[in-house]
Amino acid sequence: MADSSGSTTSSGSSPDRRNFLKIGAGVVGGLVIGAGVGYLAKGSSTTTTTENMTETSTSTENMTETSTVTGPTTTSTATVTGPTTTDTVTSTSVSTLPGTTSTETSTVTSTATTSNTSQIAAQQAELMAYSGVADALTTIQVNEANVINAAANVIIPADSNGPGAAQAGVIYFIDRQLWGEYGQNGRIYSPGPFIQVGTPGPLTVNSPVGPITYSSGTQAGIAWGAPQRYEYGITMRNFWRFGILSLQAYANTAYGGNFETLSAANQVACLGDLFNNKPTTFGNDVSGGAGISPVDFANELFYMVWCGFLMDPMYGGNRGMVGWKLTASPGLNSGNFYGEGETPVQRATATTPTILGPVSNAQFQQSLKISGVLSP
Amino acid sequence: MSTTITHPSVDVVIIGAGVMGGEIAIKLALNGNKVVALEKGPYWNYATDFAISKYDEWGAQTLHKFDAPVVQQTNTQRNTSTQFAMPLRREAFRTALGFGVGGAAHHYAANYGRFDPWTYAENSNTVSRYGAAYLAAANPNNDVQDFPFTYNDYLPYYKDHEQGWGVTGPNQNPVCPNSTFPLPNHPITALGMAFQAAAESLGINNWPNPTAIASQPYMNQYGVQINACVYDGYCSCSGYPCETGAKAASDARTIPPAISAGLDLRTNAYVYRIDTSPTTGLATQVRYYDAAGNIHLQPATAIVSCIWGFLNPWMMLVSGIGAAYNPTTVTGSMGRGPNEPTGAPTRTAAGTLPIGMNNTVWAGNAAMGSYSTYDFANDNFDHTGVAVPYIGGTRNTYGGTASSPGLIAIAGAGSAANIGSTYKAAQLNRTQVLKQNVSASGAGMQLPQTTHYVDLDPHYVDIYGDPLPRYTQDYAPNSANASNDSVRLWTPVVQKMGVTITTGAAVVPGSTHEVSYGIHIRGGIRIGSDPSLSALNKWQQIWSGATNVFAAGEDTEPVGSNEQTGGTHPAAVTAHAAAEGIMMYLKSPGPLV
Numbered sequence: 026m027a028d029s030s031g032s033t034t035s036s037g038s039s040p041d042r043r044n045f046l047k048i049g050a051g052v053v054g055g056l057v058i059g060a061g062v063g064y065l066a067k068g069s070s071t072t073t074t075t076e077n078m079t080e081t082s083t084s085t086e087n088m089t090e091t092s093t094v095t096g097p098t099t100t101s102t103a104t105v106t107g108p109t110t111t112d113t114v115t116s117t118s119v120s121t122l123p124g125t126t127s128t129e130t131s132t133v134t135s136t137a138t139t140s141n142t143s144q145i146a147a148q149q150a151e152l153m154a155y156s157g158v159a160d161a162l163t164t165i166q167v168n169e170a171n172v173i174n175a176a177a178n179v180i181i182p183a184d185s186n187g188p189g190a191a192q193a194g195v196i197y198f199i200d201r202q203l204w205g206e207y208g209q210n211g212r213i214y215s216p217g218p219f220i221q222v223g224t225p226g227p228l229t230v231n232s233p234v235g236p237i238t239y240s241s242g243t244q245a246g247i248a249w250g251a252p253q254r255y256e257y258g259i260t261m262r263n264f265w266r267f268g269i270l271s272l273q274a275y276a277n278t279a280y281g282g283n284f285e286t287l288s289a290a291n292q293v294a295c296l297g298d299l300f301n302n303k304p305t306t307f308g309n310d311v312s313g314g315a316g317i318s319p320v321d322f323a324n325e326l327f328y329m330v331w332c333g334f335l336m337d338p339m340y341g342g343n344r345g346m347v348g349w350k351l352t353a354s355p356g357l358n359s360g361n362f363y364g365e366g367e368t369p370v371q372r373a374t375a376t377t378p379t380i381l382g383p384v385s386n387a388q389f390q391q392s393l394k395i396s397g398v399l400s401p
Numbered sequence: 402m403s404t405t406i407t408h409p410s411v412d413v414v415i416i417g418a419g420v421m422g423g424e425i426a427i428k429l430a431l432n433g434n435k436v437v438a439l440e441k442g443p444y445w446n447y448a449t450d451f452a453i454s455k456y457d458e459w460g461a462q463t464l465h466k467f468d469a470p471v472v473q474q475t476n477t478q479r480n481t482s483t484q485f486a487m488p489l490r491r492e493a494f495r496t497a498l499g500f501g502v503g504g505a506a507h508h509y510a511a512n513y514g515r516f517d518p519w520t521y522a523e524n525s526n527t528v529s530r531y532g533a534a535y536l537a538a539a540n541p542n543n544d545v546q547d548f549p550f551t552y553n554d555y556l557p558y559y560k561d562h563e564q565g566w567g568v569t570g571p572n573q574n575p576v577c578p579n580s581t582f583p584l585p586n587h588p589i590t591a592l593g594m595a596f597q598a599a600a601e602s603l604g605i606n607n608w609p610n611p612t613a614i615a616s617q618p619y620m621n622q623y624g625v626q627i628n629a630c631v632y633d634g635y636c637s638c639s640g641y642p643c644e645t646g647a648k649a650a651s652d653a654r655t656i657p658p659a660i661s662a663g664l665d666l667r668t669n670a671y672v673y674r675i676d677t678s679p680t681t682g683l684a685t686q687v688r689y690y691d692a693a694g695n696i697h698l699q700p701a702t703a704i705v706s707c708i709w710g711f712l713n714p715w716m717m718l719v720s721g722i723g724a725a726y727n728p729t730t731v732t733g734s735m736g737r738g739p740n741e742p743t744g745a746p747t748r749t750a751a752g753t754l755p756i757g758m759n760n761t762v763w764a765g766n767a768a769m770g771s772y773s774t775y776d777f778a779n780d781n782f783d784h785t786g787v788a789v790p791y792i793g794g795t796r797n798t799y800g801g802t803a804s805s806p807g808l809i810a811i812a813g814a815g816s817a818a819n820i821g822s823t824y825k826a827a828q829l830n831r832t833q834v835l836k837q838n839v840s841a842s843g844a845g846m847q848l849p850q851t852t853h854y855v856d857l858d859p860h861y862v863d864i865y866g867d868p869l870p871r872y873t874q875d876y877a878p879n880s881a882n883a884s885n886d887s888v889r890l891w892t893p894v895v896q897k898m899g900v901t902i903t904t905g906a907a908v909v910p911g912s913t914h915e916v917s918y919g920i921h922i923r924g925g926i927r928i929g930s931d932p933s934l935s936a937l938n939k940w941q942q943i944w945s946g947a948t949n950v951f952a953a954g955e956d957t958e959p960v961g962s963n964e965q966t967g968g969t970h971p972a973a974v975t976a977h978a979a980a981e982g983i984m985m986y987l988k989s990p991g992p993l994v
């Protein structure tokens with residue numbers, strides 16, 4: 026009795042979206058839709074738009090150990106000295122939100138030995154060899170980069186299933202995010218108070234009408250409960266900074282060396298400890314001494330590494346579309362980019378899968394220019 | 402220094418230009434009323450905002466660049482009233498609210514559904530068939546209420562809305578009696594076909610799912626020309642707007658003709674207050690900020706709030722309209738009865754279909770290709786003798802919707818076990834899903850309980866300094882109990898499809914807690930027949946005091962539903978009742994009931 030009305034299934038043909046762009050975009054409902062001014066900048070909010078597989082960047086790597094990063098909301102200065110480091114990270118966040126100006130001061134003392142910058146240079150060379158693109162870090166410090174790169178390679182190693190995080194340029198994805206809106210909490214609700222998931226009751230919290238006591242504390246954290254919350258009164262940029270330094274310190278204390286120098290098994294064990302909240306001091310002195318929960322940092326690291334592996338190459342990672350090759354994602358190929366001749370409907374209804382070559386956003390835009398839809 | 406600008410008075414102010422705002426705007430504008438719609442977001446440009454820049458998983462789906470920014474306003478959430486409520490801080494980890502003309506429909510999946518006749522009187526139908534004790538056992542602290550109108554009362558509105566929206570679907574679906582959808586179905590996927598054949602052979606009713614995505618070029622009754630779907634798959638996954646306008650949103654259906662008929666639409670207009678007269682109690686004007694921070698005063702004879710996601714009750718509470726719900730005394734109706742089904746505990750029972758499936762990434766659209774049955778949903782089977790009492794049932798659909806590589810990143814996080822080559826190997830060809838996972842269990846209905854409510858948070862404020870809405874809710878036992886029993890009902894069909902099912906342990910009510918919200922936010926400003934139980938009467942009007950204030954949206958619905966996909970459209974239908982109520986009010990001001 027299926028579909029007893031006899032209503033028909035629509036025909037399988039549908040326009041390629043590139044054709045649609047030629048014929049009708051912008052004219053919807055018979056009216057030309059006008060653009061408005063968004064509350065936040067509309068459209069792409071990324072910090073970089075370069076993604077050209079054949080482009081070679083000549084910019085030099087940021088090797089300097091003191092950096093001043095000025096963004097719309099944050100000024101932060103990181104000073105890193107010596108082979109044995111004392112990192113003083115002071116940052117003043119002047120939020121545009123009323124009543125939320127805060128000053129963060131944190132001192133993280135680590136016994137870590139600052140690694141030779143040749144390691145990051147080696148990563149660069151590897152990356153260059155793989156994707157033909159040299160690149161520079163904008164925000165991540167060299168000593169941080171060593172840890173991030175090593176951790177990223179532990180999370181997604183190069184193996185028989187293809188390239189890993191380093192070849193994919195995951196660190197550049199993370200770097201550009203930390204430089205931009207993500208690093209500055211541009212899309213995070215940032216006012217306090219900051220109270221972690223799973224805080225037991227009774228819990229007393231001040232309010233404009235006086236202190237209020239909650240007998241049951243806060244909701245217990247479940248997977249992704251904690252990162253969704255982000256109960257830290259600091260920018261993501263500093264969350265990463267403190268997290269990396271603390272990971273490095275923990276690697277030294279628990280495994281006797283810098284993270285990037287540990288054996289593969291110890292690197293896995295060390296990251297696993299973070300997931301299991303084993304380090305007892307971590308991100309110390311952050312948000313009034315509460316520190317960062319190691320599992321929160323581990324989750325963020327894992328998440329951003331995989332995003333760097335899988336997001337469009339225009340964001341700096343997924344170089345050579347290696348992430349999409351692993352997962353068989355077509356990217357922007359809706360069935361006919363390389364002349365495969367498959368309609369989107371055929372793709373959607375097929376019982377025999379075909380794996381299409383991936384297409385990046387840049388390639389797609391390029392094709393629009395060639396076909397005259399976009400002006401070059 | 403911000404300036405204060407006072408505008409000339411109008412008949413009606415509509416707050417929010419999403420699905421509901423559009424539905425009401427076109428009706429009032431065609432009726433000749435002077436209407437202003439105020440929308441906090443932009444008027445998206447389909448060419449430059451969508452066609453070129455939407456193919457961006459990181460920006461659109463993960464950072465939610467098209468969605469309401471949490472830095473402007475978010476909400477707090479907790480499970481019980483003895484907990485401190487935590488704010489939802491990151492858009493990346495929530496399914497975000499709508500933003501801009503068109504609202505959340507820009508990133509919805511566009512599954513279409515009506516509520517069936519039973520759902521309109523869920524409470525009394527349950528009591529009359531199974532008894533009050535059964536209902537009390539199924540839903541402790543039960544707060545399900547009947548709709549003030551019946552299915553048949555709403556039927557003309559359904560038809561009108563479906564014409565305007567350009568809905569595809571099969572006709573004569575017995576759970577939606579009297580349906581004539583204007584457009585034919587989308588192509589059915591292989592999985593949909595497999596389900597259809599199995600259901601057919603077992604004598605189970607089955608239909609292609611209706612969608613609010615045009616399958617063919619179409620012109621609606623307002624003269625709006627609608628393009629057909631291009632099936633490129635960048636559709637929903639909670640972030641992708643539709644550049645062709647095939648997926649229904651008010652800026653591609655109702656708003657353009659409303660503007661032609663005289664609607665004054667103002668974007669970047671964030672309404673933060675409805676002012677009321679201390680003498681009459683009636684609303685006098687709304688206050689809003691423009692993008693430059695100037696304050697605007699817009700007086701009106703009637704005001705309708707169409708801002709989804711706890712925001713309708715929030716607007717009333719910050720404006721002092723209606724009686725705030727008190728969970729201790731169970732009195733007051735503003736903020737009462739929210740029920741959000743997303744993420745409810747679901748028993749696992751699944752296997753893989755031995756056919757290749759090519760539809761799971763970047764192909765098709767968010768809603769297409771599915772077959773479904775309602776035989777195990779609502780009250781379409783006898784619940785007498787179920788092991789643990791529950792109401793409603795489950796509804797699964799089989800078809801496959803567009804998926805997304807980035808979900809891998811989220812799915813794997815949270816576990817040390819996912820570090821390294823083993824997890825990576827599991828992602829090989831992942832987005833192509835060669836063997837389709839098929840489930841023989843579903844999520845049960847989430848039901849309103851007297852312990853659940855929306856109020857104003859005492860600790861956190863939005864960017865303008867107003868308190869955030871605070872949401873107190875946990876999953877009611879009904880959803881877990883129904884999910885456990887669903888395996889019994891669905892297993893034969895899925896086995897018939899050739900799938901070997903592995904069934905997980907029963908889920909325990911109370912073991913999974915609500916952490917987020919997103920897809921359907923019902924209740925909080927409910928309609929009903931009893932002013933002590935509902936915030937609004939059947940014309941969606943505030944019962945007394947500010948009787949020139951109306952509201953529309955899923956949050957006006959007083960029931961739980963199996964139509965996980967359909968809270969929106971039944972609400973669009975009740976929005977027509979609001980439009981009629983407003984017209985009646987303008988002719989003859991006062992309480993309409």
Ligand SMILES: Cc1cc2nc3c(=O)[nH]c(=O)nc-3n(C[C@H](O)[C@H](O)[C@H](O)COP(=O)(O)OP(=O)(O)OC[C@H]3O[C@@H](n4cnc5c(N)ncnc54)[C@H](O)[C@@H]3O)c2cc1C
Nearest residue numbers: 417419420421441499500504505510511512672709954969
């Ligand atoms: C990921 C996802 C998938 C979904 N899938 C489906 C589906 O498949 N089928 C289905 O039927 N439903 C689905 N839904 C639900 C559906 O999107 C909503 O029910 C529907 O969009 C709500 O319509 P509305 O008009 O009430 O609110 P919205 O569409 O959200 O519109 C409200 C508008 O008000 C504006 N606004 C808010 N606050 C203010 C203010 N203070 N001042 C001025 N303007 C303001 C907002 O910017 C917005 O444009 C889904 C939702 C999500 C999030």
